[in-house]
Amino acid sequence: MDTEKYTGILRENGMKVTPQRLEVLRFLDENRIHPTADDIYRTLKKDNPSLSKTTVYNVLDILSKYGLVEVLTISGTESRYDYGSTRHQHFLCTSCGRIVDIHIKGLCMDCMPEKGHKVEEVHGYFKGTCRDCLKGIGG
Amino acid sequence: MDTEKYTGILRENGMKVTPQRLEVLRFLDENRIHPTADDIYRTLKKDNPSLSKTTVYNVLDILSKYGLVEVLTISGTESRYDYGSTRHQHFLCTSCGRIVDIHIKGLCMDCMPEKGHKVEEVHGYFKGTCRDCLKGIGG
DNA sequence: TATTACATTGTAATCATTACAGATTAGGTA
DNA sequence: TACCTAATCTGTAATGATTACAATGTAATA
Numbered sequence: 001m002d003t004e005k006y007t008g009i010l011r012e013n014g015m016k017v018t019p020q021r022l023e024v025l026r027f028l029d030e031n032r033i034h035p036t037a038d039d040i041y042r043t044l045k046k047d048n049p050s051l052s053k054t055t056v057y058n059v060l061d062i063l064s065k066y067g068l069v070e071v072l073t074i075s076g077t078e079s080r081y082d083y084g085s086t087r088h089q090h091f092l093c094t095s096c097g098r099i100v101d102i103h104i105k106g107l108c109m110d111c112m113p114e115k116g117h118k119v120e121e122v123h124g125y126f127k128g129t130c131r132d133c134l135k136g137i138g139g
Numbered sequence: 140m141d142t143e144k145y146t147g148i149l150r151e152n153g154m155k156v157t158p159q160r161l162e163v164l165r166f167l168d169e170n171r172i173h174p175t176a177d178d179i180y181r182t183l184k185k186d187n188p189s190l191s192k193t194t195v196y197n198v199l200d201i202l203s204k205y206g207l208v209e210v211l212t213i214s215g216t217e218s219r220y221d222y223g224s225t226r227h228q229h230f231l232c233t234s235c236g237r238i239v240d241i242h243i244k245g246l247c248m249d250c251m252p253e254k255g256h257k258v259e260e261v262h263g264y265f266k267g268t269c270r271d272c273l274k275g276i277g278g
Numbered sequence: 279t280a281t282t283a284c285a286t287t288g289t290a291a292t293c294a295t296t297a298c299a300g301a302t303t304a305g306g307t308a
Numbered sequence: 309t310a311c312c313t314a315a316t317c318t319g320t321a322a323t324g325a326t327t328a329c330a331a332t333g334t335a336a337t338a
Contacts (some may be wrong), residue, residue: 001308002282016284016285016333016334017335017336017337018284018285018286018334019337021286022173022283036325037325037326038324050287051286051287052286052287052288053326054286054287054290054326054328055285055308057325057326057327058285059285060284071215073210073212073213073214076218077324077325078324078325078326079326089255091258093180093256094259100256102256107227115227117230117239117265117268117269117270117273118267118269119265119266120266120267120268121265121266121267122263123264123265124261124262124263124264125262126256126258126260126261126262127223127258127259127260127262128256128258128259128260129256129257129259130256130257134257134321155303155315155316156304156305157303157304157315157317160315160316175294176294176295177293180286189317189318190317190319191317191319192295192317192318192319193317193318193325194316196294196295197316216293216307216325216326217293217294217295218294278330279327279338280334280338281337282334282336283325283334283335283336283337284333284334284335284336284338285332285334285335286332286333286334287330287331287332287333288329288330288331288332289325289328289329289330289331290327290328290329291323291326291328292325292326292327292328293325293326293327294323294324294325294326295319295324295325296322296323296324297320297321297322297323298320298321299318299320300317300318301317301318301319302315302316302317303313303315303316303317304313304314304315305312305314305315305317306312306313307310307311308309308310308311
C-alpha cells in the first residue's frame, strides 16, 4: 500500500496527514471514475465503518482548495471529483451517464477572450453518446 | 408588450401557449443574466402572485427539452438558464459570481475527439476575474 | 508526554429540485 | 358560444445533496 506516496503528497502541499485523507486521496488516485462524494463514502466505509460522510466532504473540500482535485458540475445534481494533474477534457455520455476523459490536441486553450477578463481556468466538456453505447454495450 | 412574439415562438415549436410560459420566456429574453429558477420565480411573482415555483421549473424544463433554453451547471449548487440561439461561451467570475457571455472565434468546435464517441454538444467555460472586478468595481 | 489547534463524527438543518394530487385552463369541436 | 379533455398550474410534501454545528478525538510540535 502506497501510504507513503499519499503522505508525501499531503505533506508537500502543507496539509495535515490523517487516515481519512489518505484513503480518499488513494481512492481518487486509483479510481479515475469521477466519483461523487457518496460513491467515495460508500466504498471507503466498507473498510472503515466509522467514516462519516461529512468527513468525505471536508476532505474533498480541502483537497480542492489546495488544487489537488477538480470539482466537476457537468452532470447536474451532484458534484463529481477528479484527481490527476494532466490537463484533459470530459465527455458525458447522455445514454449511460459515464464521464469519459478525453485528450484533445488542438482545443484552443490559448484563444483567450480579449475583453479585459483575467482567465484563470479553462474548462471544456462534451456531451453525446459514448463508443460503448453506440455499439449497444451500454445502457 | 411583445406577447405575439413569444406566442409565436411557443407555437412554432409545438408548445401550448400559457401566460406562465409567455412570462418566463419574456423574462429570459429581456434579461440575459443566466438567472436561476428562483431569480425568475421571485421576479415574476411580483406581477403574478399566484405563480408557483413548480410552474417555473416545469416551464424551464419544457423550454430546455424543446431546445429554447440551455441549462448551465457552471456555478455548482444551482442551475442557471440561458436563452438565446447564438453560440457563445461563458465566463464565471470567481470574485463577483457573475456569468458573462463571451464570444470567441477560434475555439475549436470542430476538433472532435476521434475515439468513436458521438458528440452532440460542445460546452466550454472559463473561470477567472472579470474586467469590472479587476478594476475594483465588483465585489 | 502534554498541549493545542485542527480533524472527525453524527445529527440536524438547509436549499434546490421533484413528486404528487387536486383545481384550472388552452385549444379544439359541436 | 358552450363544452370537452388532455395538458397545465398550484401548493404541499418529499427527496437528496450539501452544510452547520457541537462534542469528541487526534496529529504535530515542544
